[in-house]
Amino acid sequence: MRSIFIKEINSFFSSIVGYVALLVFLVACSLFLWIIPNYSILEYGYASMERFFEIAPWLLLLLVPAVTMRSFADEFRTGTIEWLSTKPVSDLDIILGKYFATLALIAFALLPTIVYVYTIHNLSYTDINIDTGAIIGSYIGLFFLAATFGAVGVFCSSLTANQVVGFLISLLACYVLYTGFEQLSKLPKFAEGIDYYLSMVGMEFHYNSISRGLIDTRDVVYFVSVIALFISLTRFSLSSRTRGTGGIA
Numbered sequence: 001m002r003s004i005f006i007k008e009i010n011s012f013f014s015s016i017v018g019y020v021a022l023l024v025f026l027v028a029c030s031l032f033l034w035i036i037p038n039y040s041i042l043e044y045g046y047a048s049m050e051r052f053f054e055i056a057p058w059l060l061l062l063l064v065p066a067v068t069m070r071s072f073a074d075e076f077r078t079g080t081i082e083w084l085s086t087k088p089v090s091d092l093d094i095i096l097g098k099y100f101a102t103l104a105l106i107a108f109a110l111l112p113t114i115v116y117v118y119t120i121h122n123l124s125y126t127d128i129n130i131d132t133g134a135i136i137g138s139y140i141g142l143f144f145l146a147a148t149f150g151a152v153g154v155f156c157s158s159l160t161a162n163q164v165v166g167f168l169i170s171l172l173a174c175y176v177l178y179t180g181f182e183q184l185s186k187l188p189k190f191a192e193g194i195d196y197y198l199s200m201v202g203m204e205f206h207y208n209s210i211s212r213g214l215i216d217t218r219d220v221v222y223f224v225s226v227i228a229l230f231i232s233l234t235r236f237s238l239s240s241r242t243r244g245t246g247g248i249a
Contacts, residue, residue: 004089004097005104011074012067012105021066022109028059029113041120048131052116053138053211057178057204060106060146065170067105068153069163071098072238076161091235095154099231102150110143133213141210144223145203149174151230158237177226178203 012018032039032055041051075081084094117135149170156170157163181202185195199205203226206219 001093001097005101008101025063064149065153065167069167071154071157073157073163073166095234106146137213138211141207145207151227155230155234158234
């Protein structure tokens with residue numbers, strides 16, 4: 001698994017696409033947070049990271065599928081999946097190696113945004129402290145959300161040998177899982193009490209819950225369960241695709 005992890009990290013940074021994806025994410029975060037009207041914290045007038053945590057899930061919705069789209073699609077396209085089948089690694093080792101590499105890249109992308117916390121703190125009045133608890137909770141929620149997007153993206157990449165198709169499928173799946181159920185719960189026909197439970201199926205509900213600064217075990221269990229589900233689906237998908245070529249132990 002360690003060798004797969006290192007291979008994925010090196011592969012990502014050996015391509016211009018990797019640098020572009022990270023740069024676009026960070027530039028977009030900065031533009032929304034400081035420049036674009038109606039989103040800019042300078043226009044908002046409060047020393048708060050709230051605007052960033054409202055925007056970041058949508059930017060990660062684009063970044064994570066871009067990071068994961070080549071996870072398995074590239075292996076199928078080049079035929080290296082058959083080479084992997086000759087190595088003493090299991091399906092799960094390969095999947096987890098690629099998934100943990102995705103988590104490392106997500107953490108690498110989020111790390112520079114901590115500068116925003118320092119900047120906002122210095123822009124605020126000296127006698128007013130920013131809500132550190134809410135910020136920490138929001139970062140934890142954001143990482144769980146991105147980690148779940150990563151599991152979905154790796155699974156979608158295992159369905160096709162075309163990176164673009166993998167990106168589009170992952171983008172759609174992440175969108176539906178993030179806000180699709182929330183939007184569905186707002187329909188009048190679900191306003192009789194089922195709307196609350198329907199929104200709980202979606203990621204947005206649990207992300208917003210953690211972002212309040214209170215880490216509820218139910219939200220953590222939700223994200224971990226969805227990640228485990230998509231890791232299992234990826235294992236099934238990979239096993240199905242490689243069975244005809246001898247499989248991977």
